[in-house]
Amino acid sequence: MSTSPKIAVILSGCGFQDGSEIHEAVCALLALDQQGAQYQCFAPDVPQARVMNHLKGEEANETRNVLVESARIARGNIQPLSALDTAQFDALVMPGGFGAALNLSDFAKAGAQCTVQPDVEKAVKAMHAAGKPIGALCIAPVILARLLPGTRLTIGSDADTASACTAMGAEHQNTDHGEIAVDAKNRIVTTPCYMLEARISQIYDGAQALVKELLKMVREAK
Numbered sequence: 001m002s003t004s005p006k007i008a009v010i011l012s013g014c015g016f017q018d019g020s021e022i023h024e025a026v027c028a029l030l031a032l033d034q035q036g037a038q039y040q041c042f043a044p045d046v047p048q049a050r051v052m053n054h055l056k057g058e059e060a061n062e063t064r065n066v067l068v069e070s071a072r073i074a075r076g077n078i079q080p081l082s083a084l085d086t087a088q089f090d091a092l093v094m095p096g097g098f099g100a101a102l103n104l105s106d107f108a109k110a111g112a113q114c115t116v117q118p119d120v121e122k123a124v125k126a127m128h129a130a131g132k133p134i135g136a137l138c139i140a141p142v143i144l145a146r147l148l149p150g151t152r153l154t155i156g157s158d159a160d161t162a163s164a165c166t167a168m169g170a171e172h173q174n175t176d177h178g179e180i181a182v183d184a185k186n187r188i189v190t191t192p193c194y195m196l197e198a199r200i201s202q203i204y205d206g207a208q209a210l211v212k213e214l215l216k217m218v219r220e221a222k
Contacts, residue, residue, distance in 0.1 A: 096138020
């Protein structure tokens with residue numbers, strides 16, 4: 001039986017304008033695999049808040065499902081988030097993309113007054129209550145700011161988003177490419193990724209650093 005750390009990954013669709021940022025999601029999964037962890041992808045089985053034409057940058061007049069779209073990134077190996085048994089996993093990772101602010105929460109609309117999708121809220125709070133590490137990339141840390149007041153985190157250096165995180169009770173740390181914010185007390189690791197203008201190699205640097213610290217927390221707890 002494998003003793004590799006087992007990580008739950010929450011996706012929010014497929015595509016940075018209305019779902020998971022694909023580069024961030026794939027780089028996080030690659031980093032987990034390269035650093036000796038297993039992973040299982042999950043997503044809420046709910047309609048997307050909106051659907052975008054990523055070529056034109058315009059809203060499309062159609063409907064899509066967050067779980068179905070997330071399955072594109074997971075190559076079909078994905079489960080509804082409602083089925084997540086947090087007792088079976090050592091840590092949680094949430095890639096960014098605007099889907100985190102549209103489908104996993106309504107931060108894109110409500111800002112600091114946002115609410116979090118119920119399955120996401122349940123998963124995050126259960127992992128945190130069990131003392132298991134949580135990693136979030138790009139805009140996804142706003143979910144932690146809302147659910148876990150007092151958390152130290154980063155979304156990079158965007159003043160408006162940082163201010164919203166602070167208004168929700170988080171402590172914001174400015175970071176640059178490849179850097180992470182580590183909250184050892186709350187066992188939270190965050191990195192800015194495409195909240196900054198970035199090349200894909202810089203996204204990978206951030207994902208690698210986040211996964212390295214997350215797995216260090218997991219292994220120290222065993």
